[in-house]
Amino acid sequence: MKMTRIEGTALPMRGDDIDTDRIMPARYLRAITFEGLEGHLFEDERAGSAAGARTGAVHPFDNPAYRGASILLVNRNFGSGSSREHAPQALQRAGIRAIVGESFAEIFFGNSLMIGLPCVTAAPDEVRELMERVEERPDVHLRVDFEAGTCEMNGFRCAIRLPGHARDALLTGAWDTTGMLLERYEEVDTVGARLPYVAGF
Amino acid sequence: MGKTLLQKVWDLHTVRTLPSGQTQIFIGLHLVHEVTSPQAFDALRKRGWKVARLDRTFATSDHIVPTRDRTRPFLDVMAEDMMAALERNCRDFGVPLAGLDDDRQGIVHVIGPELGLTQPGMTIACGDSHTSTHGAFGAVAFGIGTSQVRDVLASQCLALEPMKVRRIRVTGTLPRGVYAKDVILTIINRLGVGGGVGYAYEYAGDIVGRMSMDERMTICNMSIEGGARVGYVNPDQRTFEYMKGRPFAPSGEAFERAKTWWRSIASDPDARYDDDVEIRGEELTPVVTWGVNPGQSVSVTGRVPVANGSGGDGQAIADALAYMGLHGGEAIAGTRVDVAFIGSCTNSRLSDLREAARIVRGRRVAPHVKAFVVPGSASVKQAAEREGLDEIFRAAGFEWRSAGCSMCLGMNPDKLQGSQVCASSSNRNFKGRQGSPTGRTLLMSPAMVAAAAVTGAVTDVRELV
Numbered sequence: 001m002k003m004t005r006i007e008g009t010a011l012p013m014r015g016d017d018i019d020t021d022r023i024m025p026a027r028y029l030r031a032i033t034f035e036g037l038e039g040h041l042f043e044d045e046r047a048g049s050a051a052g053a054r055t056g057a058v059h060p061f062d063n064p065a066y067r068g069a070s071i072l073l074v075n076r077n078f079g080s081g082s083s084r085e086h087a088p089q090a091l092q093r094a095g096i097r098a099i100v101g102e103s104f105a106e107i108f109f110g111n112s113l114m115i116g117l118p119c120v121t122a123a124p125d126e127v128r129e130l131m132e133r134v135e136e137r138p139d140v141h142l143r144v145d146f147e148a149g150t151c152e153m154n155g156f157r158c159a160i161r162l163p164g165h166a167r168d169a170l171l172t173g174a175w176d177t178t179g180m181l182l183e184r185y186e187e188v189d190t191v192g193a194r195l196p197y198v199a200g201f
Numbered sequence: 202m203g204k205t206l207l208q209k210v211w212d213l214h215t216v217r218t219l220p221s222g223q224t225q226i227f228i229g230l231h232l233v234h235e236v237t238s239p240q241a242f243d244a245l246r247k248r249g250w251k252v253a254r255l256d257r258t259f260a261t262s263d264h265i266v267p268t269r270d271r272t273r274p275f276l277d278v279m280a281e282d283m284m285a286a287l288e289r290n291c292r293d294f295g296v297p298l299a300g301l302d303d304d305r306q307g308i309v310h311v312i313g314p315e316l317g318l319t320q321p322g323m324t325i326a327c328g329d330s331h332t333s334t335h336g337a338f339g340a341v342a343f344g345i346g347t348s349q350v351r352d353v354l355a356s357q358c359l360a361l362e363p364m365k366v367r368r369i370r371v372t373g374t375l376p377r378g379v380y381a382k383d384v385i386l387t388i389i390n391r392l393g394v395g396g397g398v399g400y401a402y403e404y405a406g407d408i409v410g411r412m413s414m415d416e417r418m419t420i421c422n423m424s425i426e427g428g429a430r431v432g433y434v435n436p437d438q439r440t441f442e443y444m445k446g447r448p449f450a451p452s453g454e455a456f457e458r459a460k461t462w463w464r465s466i467a468s469d470p471d472a473r474y475d476d477d478v479e480i481r482g483e484e485l486t487p488v489v490t491w492g493v494n495p496g497q498s499v500s501v502t503g504r505v506p507v508a509n510g511s512g513g514d515g516q517a518i519a520d521a522l523a524y525m526g527l528h529g530g531e532a533i534a535g536t537r538v539d540v541a542f543i544g545s546c547t548n549s550r551l552s553d554l555r556e557a558a559r560i561v562r563g564r565r566v567a568p569h570v571k572a573f574v575v576p577g578s579a580s581v582k583q584a585a586e587r588e589g590l591d592e593i594f595r596a597a598g599f600e601w602r603s604a605g606c607s608m609c610l611g612m613n614p615d616k617l618q619g620s621q622v623c624a625s626s627s628n629r630n631f632k633g634r635q636g637s638p639t640g641r642t643l644l645m646s647p648a649m650v651a652a653a654a655v656t657g658a659v660t661d662v663r664e665l666v
């Protein structure tokens with residue numbers, strides 16, 4: 001599926017270094033499919049959990065104003081820690097189609113792209129501006145345009161960045177890599193054969 | 202101009218430049234475990250694919266394994282299903298598995314090196330972020346997600362972007378009571394939890410050169426906590442001595458030829474680095490985390506920071522202190538602990554257990570503390586028992602368990618309860634990491650955990666040796 005732009009309402013999730021243990025607590029990794037994971041997103045800090053009850057604040061994912069949002073706004077180093085793909089899987093299953101942030105942890109970024117959930121970066125002050133505007137008017141639509149390299153909402157527009165290969169993958173719909181890797185398998189065997197540890201020294 | 206180990210290994214494993222502009226890299230060793238593989242095997246099944254290189258693939262189970270009673274079926278139905286799925290997948294596809302009854306079973310990052318599967322100059326991938334551990338041997342090793350596990354199973358390759366290399370030289374000598382864990386916690390604190398994004402960390406300097414392989418593994422293990430997907434140490438004599446006689450290592454004349462090749466893939470003396478950092482050994486002290494990410498740490502002689510201001514970092518500090526139940530400005534030493542956990546792929550090897558036992562010997566666990574030791578592998582457990590370490594721990598009031606990830610993460614019966622505070626030799630102090638949504642983790646070296654266990658509070662281990 002090709003993806004040139006995503007349009008929809010947004011959900012601001014403030015905070016730096018939000019790790020994948022927070023996004024998807026480990027106990028929900030005890031399942032052999034990704035189905036139903038969206039029901040446990042940020043579970044330990046949301047309403048109904050002991051920790052959530054303690055903090056008292058409304059979690060963005062519980063806030064009715066952001067229901068139906070398809071664009072997630074985040075700050076610095078989002079998705080750090082564990083390599084669990086369960087984190088982006090759950091976000092995607094909860095309806096998130098793109099993530100705009102200051103920066104992303106590397107494994108999270110790659111995992112998200114692999115499943116067609118693009119993570120794009122924007123300048124810190126612009127991300128803050130987007131968050132403030134969305135908090136003020138949660139019903140306003142954002143448009144993340146991978147082709148033009150912009151993120152827009154009424155009256156505000158900023159540049160977004162994503163690596164060239166990620167942009168190509170989205171625009172051509174070719175982010176499922178296995179086929180590409182299997183294409184010229186003879187070459188893989190050639191490399192294997194020239195490695196001394198594969199050949200047995 | 203010379204090359205770094207990373208560049209050499211990268212070039213040797215390059216298959217081609219993909220149409221996407223990424224590099225197709227051959228994966229020399231793929232380690233598999235129960236949590237991140239089931240969906241990947243299912244994807245292969247759906248498309249009728251085989252595992253490309255069974256000779257380069259090896260599986261074990263560690264995350265969900267109970268460490269006390271391992272009778273099958275497990276009491277936890279989901280864990281049992283997951284274990285059964287791994288067994289079925291390995292059988293159906295022909296992947297070698299060190300299962301529960303196998304004396305090679307253990308945490309994937311402990312058994313890879315132990316068995317000699319992990320070797321210098323390899324590319325190593327595993328569906329687990331702490332795969333960086335294997336870099337201690339001069340391998341380029343990194344964690345991947347489940348879709349990439351599928352890619353490696355099906356093609357033995359990954360599509361990757363190049364990495365930059367930051368050399369981190371740890372120079373001088375380590376003061377007494379300061380361990381590899383303190384070195385890496387200090388590095389993460391100084392460079393930041395996101396500071397390594399886009400980089401491989403090459404650990405060098407005389408201190409790293411004198412470190413045992415176990416210590417190097419502790420350092421490389423936590424590279425990912427600094428944001429670096431890859432961390433490595435150039436292979437040297439110490440590496441070769443460790444490799445000798447391991448079940449999957451070359452032997453006889455092949456071992457000599459291997460040594461020559463292993464030497465050749467080390468970074469050249471005139472290699473160019475994208476960044477260079479020096480950490481001076483004399484400045485290091487035992488370190489304890491006070492917050493909710495591994496960069497939020499302080500010397501055991503120091504104080505918890507005060508949250509000044511409400512913006513950015515001030516807010517993050519205030520949130521972390523509230524979660525941890527700590528007050529800005531108070532001394533970290535003396536913080537009462539409820540649980541002491543010695544284990545995890547960071548610090549569950551024989552030398553870790555020896556250091557902890559040295560502190561514990563002749564002392565008793567404080568009455569209010571629940572303390573336990575979880576060896577990283579069945580073979581570490583056996584070796585420790587041969588030395589009588591289990592007796593020392595048991596006599597002091599520790600529980601002595603079987604190998605697994607245990608309380609490093611909340612996927613098995615070992616979990617914190619409520620808001621318990623845990624002195625832990627593991628690698629992550631994230632909110633909820635140890636299985637209770639309000640549980641609190643203080644990361645430190647195994648010797649420091651031992652000191653906390655016997656005194657009941659965070660204690661400078663140097664006072665006990």
Ligand code: SF4
Nearest residue numbers: 331545546606609610
């Ligand atoms: S010990 Fe902890 S960090 Fe290591 S592999 Fe197991 S769960 Fe992951």
